[in-house]
Amino acid sequence: EVQLLESGGGLVQPGGSLRLSCAASGFTFNNYAMNWVRQAPGKGLEWVSGIRSNGGTTFYAASVKGRFTISRDNSKNTLYLQMNSLRVEDTALYYCARTQGSGYWYFDYWGQGSLVTVSS
């Protein structure tokens, strides 16, 4: 059974840092691209970042580029999101999601999310 389990969220002051982790199990992690998607309280979904299966290529939303860094450790089956210079508007539930497909990409499995609150 595919499982994605996020951790590392919490309360942080504006300007602070936090690192999220997503532990994957039930599939061959190093065969899949992965993503972070966030959802601010009461709002819609926003794709944040993605990373190819070998970690060699990364992608970011403009809203986080230069502040967030996505990475993965395929030996540990774990995806990360290092978040620096956090802003109040980064407050959200952060999901990790697996990319599936060849040619047409989609997010077939999602974790339950890790809540990040940025507040003074």
Added chain:
Amino acid sequence: DIQMTQSPSSLSASVGDRVSITCRASQNIGSYLNWYQQKPGKAPRLLIYAASSLRNGVPSRFSGSGSVTDFTLTISNLQPEDFGIYYCQQSYSTPYTFGQGTRLEIK
């Protein structure tokens, strides 16, 4: 960035009804369009990918159609468990933008 616009933003329908949600892309995205359902307190769930392909295990009352810029999610024979928020997403190019969501309420 590609903008995704859904309509309506909310709708209410009765069990057994047929409902449709539309999604419009700001540029040609071919068939790179996915649909997700989200229920309160839960992660999104993939329903349809590549505009019209039904994910394994998703009831056949869900269907997707469209291409280029205009897409539709149709739910036939609406069931009580179909309430929630529905999102479209383009996967043509990063950032993989989502529509703003359509809230479906069962009367």
